[in-house]
Amino acid sequence: MKLATIRTAGATAAVRIDGDTATETGHRDVGALLATPDWQAAAAAASGATHAVDALDYAPVVPQPGKILCVGLNYRNHILEMGRELPAYPTLFAKYPEALVGPYDEITLPAASDAVDWEAELAVVIGAPVRHADRETAAAAIAGYSVLNxxxxxxxxxxxxxxxxxxxxxxxxxxGPLLVTPDEADPAAGLTLSGAVDGETVQQAETSDLVFDAAELVSYVSTILTLKPGDVIATGTPGGVGHARKPQRYLADGQTLTTSVAGIGELRNVCRTEKTERTSA
Structure with a gap:
């Protein structure tokens, strides 16, 4: 099953995508759908308004995750090529929902930074509350996979x-643009992850090269806190980032960043330098 959050007139809506047609599920977004008991059945039974897929305006697939957890140093070949030992435990950090944009929205290059870099990643989306999970339970709590940079x-x-x-x-x-359920996408089998800047491939790896795969990450994080429906884990990036190049390379105004995972989807985003405006409460 493929799910997405689309922008409609003044609102958003969760949709199930079948070929060229998107059908509204009756939920404001995919996060709200996943919080519904037996969300799979609700999505399968969707019978709301329909839209042509080629006319959709996609929002982030989960616009307001309760948690966005990210993993550093998680591709074997990248770690070994840097002369480092494989980690015993995941390196974790976080993002906040304000960082998210849709799969075809502009990326804001912060005015305060001169070194904005790319990191193509596979994203895991949680579909059930999970705490202190073994591998089997963790795998069962995964709603599906998406793409994130x-x-x-x-x-x-x-x-x-x-x-x-x-x-x-x-x-x-x-x-985004999609959440693809595990029955249709298996990262352990090796899906090609890639990133490109203005059409030049700068990153490429197989998701089977992850040191800590999706189920391991869900299990590990669930030992720390309860993961809830709509929470997101970004699983890490392979080699090829701009900061590690000689000379170093960074994103510039007007460049297009493309990020894809085979069988899951593609992001295409134009970079624009931030225009700063002071705001106050």
């Missing part, structure tokens, strides 16, 4: 040992 202000990320400040600038993180 963890666009990062490197100069802010490395201002301190804590990465958060470089990772969650507003309107920097495209997410």
């Amino acid at each position: 963890d666009v990062t202000a490197r100069d802010w990320q490395y201002r301190s040992p804590m990465w958060l400040q470089g990772k969650t600038f507003e309107a920097t993180t495209p997410f």
